[in-house]
Amino acid sequence: MQKVLHINPDKCTGCLQCEMACSYENYGIFAPAKSRIKVFDFHETGKKVPSTCTQCDEAWCLHACPVEAITKNKVTGAMEVNESTCVGCKVCTIACPFGTINYVQETGKVQKCDLCGGDPACASACPTGAITYVDANWTGLDKMKQWADKLGNQPSAT
Amino acid sequence: MSWAGKILRVNLTNGTVKSEPLNMQWAREYIGSRGLGSKYLVDEVDPKVAPLSPDNKIIWATGPLTGTMASTGGRYTVITKSPLTGAIACSNSGGYWGAELKMAGWDMIIFEGKSPTPVYLSIVDGDAELKDASDLWGKSVWKTEGELKSRHQDPLLRVCSIGKAGENQVLYAAVVNDLHRAAGRSGVGAVMGSKNLKAIAVRGTIGVGNIRDPKAFMQVTAEKKKILAENGVTGQGLPAYGTQVLMNVINEVGGLPTRNHRDVQFEGAKDISAEAMVTPRETDGKKHLVTNQACFGCTIACGRISKIDEGHFSVKNKPEYWGANGGLEYEAAWALGAANGVNDLEALQYANLICNEEGFDPISFGATIGAVMELYEIGALTKEQIGIDAKFGSAEALCQFADMTASGEGFGKEIGQGSKRLTAKYGHPDLSMSVKGQEFPAYDGRVIQGIGLAYATSNRGACHLRGYTIASEVLGIPVKTEPADSEGKPELVKAFQDATASFDSSGLCVFTTFAWGLADLAPQLQAACDESYTTEELEKIGERIWNMEREFNNAAGFTAKDDNLPKRLLTEAAKTGPGKGSVSKLAEMLPKYYDVRGWDPEGRPTADTKKRLGL
Numbered sequence: 001m002q003k004v005l006h007i008n009p010d011k012c013t014g015c016l017q018c019e020m021a022c023s024y025e026n027y028g029i030f031a032p033a034k035s036r037i038k039v040f041d042f043h044e045t046g047k048k049v050p051s052t053c054t055q056c057d058e059a060w061c062l063h064a065c066p067v068e069a070i071t072k073n074k075v076t077g078a079m080e081v082n083e084s085t086c087v088g089c090k091v092c093t094i095a096c097p098f099g100t101i102n103y104v105q106e107t108g109k110v111q112k113c114d115l116c117g118g119d120p121a122c123a124s125a126c127p128t129g130a131i132t133y134v135d136a137n138w139t140g141l142d143k144m145k146q147w148a149d150k151l152g153n154q155p156s157a158t
Numbered sequence: 159m160s161w162a163g164k165i166l167r168v169n170l171t172n173g174t175v176k177s178e179p180l181n182m183q184w185a186r187e188y189i190g191s192r193g194l195g196s197k198y199l200v201d202e203v204d205p206k207v208a209p210l211s212p213d214n215k216i217i218w219a220t221g222p223l224t225g226t227m228a229s230t231g232g233r234y235t236v237i238t239k240s241p242l243t244g245a246i247a248c249s250n251s252g253g254y255w256g257a258e259l260k261m262a263g264w265d266m267i268i269f270e271g272k273s274p275t276p277v278y279l280s281i282v283d284g285d286a287e288l289k290d291a292s293d294l295w296g297k298s299v300w301k302t303e304g305e306l307k308s309r310h311q312d313p314l315l316r317v318c319s320i321g322k323a324g325e326n327q328v329l330y331a332a333v334v335n336d337l338h339r340a341a342g343r344s345g346v347g348a349v350m351g352s353k354n355l356k357a358i359a360v361r362g363t364i365g366v367g368n369i370r371d372p373k374a375f376m377q378v379t380a381e382k383k384k385i386l387a388e389n390g391v392t393g394q395g396l397p398a399y400g401t402q403v404l405m406n407v408i409n410e411v412g413g414l415p416t417r418n419h420r421d422v423q424f425e426g427a428k429d430i431s432a433e434a435m436v437t438p439r440e441t442d443g444k445k446h447l448v449t450n451q452a453c454f455g456c457t458i459a460c461g462r463i464s465k466i467d468e469g470h471f472s473v474k475n476k477p478e479y480w481g482a483n484g485g486l487e488y489e490a491a492w493a494l495g496a497a498n499g500v501n502d503l504e505a506l507q508y509a510n511l512i513c514n515e516e517g518f519d520p521i522s523f524g525a526t527i528g529a530v531m532e533l534y535e536i537g538a539l540t541k542e543q544i545g546i547d548a549k550f551g552s553a554e555a556l557c558q559f560a561d562m563t564a565s566g567e568g569f570g571k572e573i574g575q576g577s578k579r580l581t582a583k584y585g586h587p588d589l590s591m592s593v594k595g596q597e598f599p600a601y602d603g604r605v606i607q608g609i610g611l612a613y614a615t616s617n618r619g620a621c622h623l624r625g626y627t628i629a630s631e632v633l634g635i636p637v638k639t640e641p642a643d644s645e646g647k648p649e650l651v652k653a654f655q656d657a658t659a660s661f662d663s664s665g666l667c668v669f670t671t672f673a674w675g676l677a678d679l680a681p682q683l684q685a686a687c688d689e690s691y692t693t694e695e696l697e698k699i700g701e702r703i704w705n706m707e708r709e710f711n712n713a714a715g716f717t718a719k720d721d722n723l724p725k726r727l728l729t730e731a732a733k734t735g736p737g738k739g740s741v742s743k744l745a746e747m748l749p750k751y752y753d754v755r756g757w758d759p760e761g762r763p764t765a766d767t768k769k770r771l772g773l
Contacts, residue, residue, distance in 0.1 A: 013397075013459035015452035016254075020227045023365060028372065030226050031261055031365025033314075043337060046448040046463035046482035125227070127383065127457035 002077045002136040005113070005120055007050050011130035014041050014048040021125035025116055034104075036113045037122045037131075050131055052122070053100040053113040055079055061112070064095030077136065078115040086110055159368040160222040160686040161185050162265045165198075166286055168279060170353050171212060171271030175279070175286045180265050185222075186688060187772065192248045193663035193703040195219030195237040195266060199246065200706055202268075205713035209241035209345075210327060210352040212272035218259065218318075218358065219267075221665020222687045225260035225366040225454075228379045229386055230667035232257045232454025240344040241352075242329040242522065242576055243595040243619040245711045249332070249346045250623070250662060251318075252453030252461075253339030258316035260665075261362030273354040278306070278319075281360045291356040295325060298515045299334040306359045319357035320347045321516035326566040327351050328574035330522035330597075334514060338484025339453065339461075342519045344596060344618050375685035382678050383457050389673035391633070396460035396669065397450050401488035402432035404600070405496075411632055411641060412735020413602040414492065417499045417550045418528035419591045419724070422602045422732040426501025430491050434503055441467050446503060448482045458669060462486060464507055472508035472557045484514050489622070492600035493524025497591075498531055498556055505553035509560040516564035522576055525597035527559050529577040529589050538584045544569040588725045594619035594716070603744075604727050605737030606631050608639065608647040611747045614721045615651065617707040623668060625654035635672055641736075644743040648751035656700030663703060676700075702771040705755075705763045709773065718761035721748060 019035035027034050037052035059079045062070040069085035070092065072078070081101075086109040092101050093110060101112040113120075115133075123133040134141070167176045181198075188194040195217045207213045216238040223231045234256025240247035259267070262283050276291040294302050299321040307315050318335035324347035331347030332340040341347075369375045386392040395403050408414045409427035416424040428434060435447040444465065452459035462485030466473055473479040486494075486506055490513070494506040513520040533539040534548040541547055545568055548555040562570025572580050577590040577597055591598050596619025603610025608627035616624040627650055629635040639650060657676050661668050664679060676696045683691040727742045752759060756767030763773070 013450060013452035013456075015456050015459065016454055017227060017457065020455065024227065024372075024376070027365070027367075029365035029367030031363065031367075033261065033363035034365060043483070044481040046451070046465075048451070127229075127387065128459075 003118070003133050004055065004077070004136045004139060005052060005115070005123060006132045006134045006139045008130050008132075008142075009047060009049040011128045012039060012048040012050055013128055014039055015127065017125040017127060018050060018122035018131055021121035025121040026111075036111055051098070051100065053079070054098065055113075055115070060095040060097060061092035061101045064091045066091060073114070076115045076118045079112065080114045081110055081112060083107070083109045159370055160226065160366065161190065162260060162263050162366075164264055165266040165268060166264050166281070167268045167270070168286075168288065169270045170273040170277065170288070170355060173273070173288055175288060177284075186690070187699065188703060189660065189663035189683070189699060190221035190265065191219045191224070191233065191235045191663045191665050192237070192250070193659060193699065195235055196246060196248060196703065196707060196710075198266070198268060199237050199239075200710050203239060205239070205710050206715065207239055209239045209244065209349060212353070214239050214349060214352075216269045216346065216349045216353065217266060220256050220260045220265055221663055223682065224665030225257040226369065226379075226686060227376070227455065228666060228682050228686070229383045229457040230453065230455060230670055231665055232456065233665050233667055234259065234341075235662065236333050236341040236346040238346055238349045239714070240346070240596075240618065241327070241348045242345040244714055245594055245618055245716060246707050247344035247346055247618055248662070249341035249343050250668075251333070251335055251339050251341040252456070252667060253336035254454045255316045255318045255335035255339075255360065256665070257454040258360045258362045261365050262360055263362065263364045267358070269353060269355060272352065276354045276356050278355070278357040278359060280310070281358065283362060283364050294356050296322065298322065299517050300337060300515050302357055303337060306357060310359065312361060315359050315361050317357055317359045319517070320350050322564055322566065323516045323518035323574065324348055324351035326574065328518050328563060328566070329576045329579075330519040332513070332517045332519050334517045338514045340514065340517070340519075343521065343621065347517050369686050370688065371685050375682070378681045378685050382674065382682060385678065386457055386670060386673050391635070391672040392458045392669065396458050396672075399432035399436075400450065400460050400462045400485075402435060402462070402486060402491055404488045405431035405491060406433065407632065408601060411605065412732060412737045413605040413632070413641065414496050415591070415598065415600065415602045416496045418497065418532040418589065419598070419602065419726050420532070421734065422605055422737065423735050424496040424499070424501075426499070427496065429501040430495040430503050430506055435462070435464065435486070439467055441469055446507070447485060453667070456667065458667075460669060466507045466511070467504045470504040470508065471554070472505055479508070479511055483511055486510055489599050490520035490524070493521045493597075494556060495524075496600070497524050497528040499550035500553050500556050501551070502553035505557055508557050512560040512564050518563065518574075521599055522597040523560070523563060523573070525591055526573055526577040526580060527556060529581050529591065530559070530573065531555070532589050533581065533584050533586060536586075538586055591724055591726070592620055593723060594720055596620050601628055602727075602732065602737075603723055603742050604732050604740055605735065606641040607644045607743055607747070608641075608650050610723060610727065610742040610744055611647055611751060612651045612654065614723050614744055614748065615655075615751060617704065617711060623658070625651050625658060626668070626671075627651055627654050629654075629672065633672075636675060642740060644747050648747050648754045651751060652754050655704050656697055659700035659703040660696040663699070698771065702773060705767065705771055705773055709763060712762055718752075718759070721761060
């Protein structure tokens, strides 16, 4: 069963534990500047919104790459960057409609979320459940349940 | 490790910026942040220095756990000699700025001298330089932050700055970061202003990577986060209601100082409480509270984000205040509300916004307004003198006073001097509800005996965050003691003061102590820094820091007679509530406290005490 990262901005407090977990997992340091997931703080509304790669099936980044450095991991479904192939041309960063693949000047390569090989550190670190790792076919399950509760979970008329 | 190992020394007089290695022996002995920054200040600054003179220094310090995944690891402190109290000042703030400084590779910044013209410090990792801030001078904290982000074309920049209050040297001006987090107390912002330093803009991409035992650290910090999540206060109460949850609780125990401490219960408490913040308003049907918010790395998330009522008189034609913005915390809501008898939640929010926007401490400001209103009611101040009808309970007066204090115009200039100087000027020094010149926070020392002793002996003047015995005396954490009892309180106060000093020095937030003790902090520091940080060692370090601060104050000219409370708390009994009839038993507790501390009857650490603590 494939899983995906599922984000519920209403639960995000802006603590950035996810960003630190990401940089620690990939670089062994705490550095939101190196994170592949980013939390945006829209202070005019008070909303905090985590954003990262959704792992498109027909991935713009993968198709744009001239050296085929981006490939799909068949187990996790993640689009992964092969660093030894990547030439740092940044075409993928232009192609991605969501901005979730980015160049890293320290390495001369691009980086993006690779789902940590199937156990994403951001989801484990999130203290509020704003980021979860769930069945790819059932990202709507929680919302469906909420509505089901509202509509059908009433005491029966007797 | 986990210290960056580097400090920035900025001489504002000469315009020089230098990197220095961190004194690692001091780091081990004083941990970081409050302890370590204070050690540098004490070592480098004459205790008798005039606080607003170029000879005073001002230090920004992070702790070894700042910028790590330990929960609440985003704190920094600002340390200097206070212009409000003349004592050592150490103000603590959250938000994101502190972690950013650490991630740029710096433990601390020391500012010396005074710049001839307004400047700001720009830090991008290892590169730091002073830049012209002439065109930022006169701008609010909010405008300064926006302007610096656009000037540097960097939306990820983190900024701490002063507003007009700091520039005008309001004696309780704050340093504000990330729009609405503040190193709020004791006037650290006034010292920043006195040096012509407008802001520090930081971008840190290096990160924090020198954890001693990363695997152990990740494991122990995860375990400790679980404790916070499962605790009723840190896991449920604070995220849902914020610190404001205390308003009704403290009112019920009869310890909510009201109308400049004339009363100990406020009939309007429910109108300005956490519960009121989540109840739809009658005017527009909307809730005041929008959401809660965390500081960097915090898994508690007690911060409030609120929206003011757009139709309220204070903001009627000011749409710039209508968006979501930093909301009321308990201390601010008390000081702007109960302390003045004002029960208009929207007016409190407006005054609080002005405090954030122009950078001043809502506690000292609100409590000073309480004194002004009492002076007005007894006829010592007139409408002609202050420009407004200032009876207790006037929301209009509160909002106007906030504007006047921010702009430094008219009577606002006097409000900006704090209650001690203001009440003395108008012939009623007894009406300043302060210790060492700093105004009380939101708990009555007549009714809650331990907190009264904690106020009297706090090294930065009246303060709840130097020994929060309310945890024990009201909330029963870690054990319940009776508010009315004076017995055992000297020991309790000392234990809280020492433990807090260690927490403050680690880079973590003191709110974790609702769920954690030093035994929970110790393994996190051990995994990150050094195995020597046992619980016992942290107790001793906390005591060392407390005594070091005390010695600075003693050398600055403070004596035992300054460990005092206003006459009102010692002689005017509480009129209502469970503590009715009681006054502070300070005279009984203080000698015992000195004894427990290992101080002589004049409040000076004895030679034995100093030797034991390695001072």
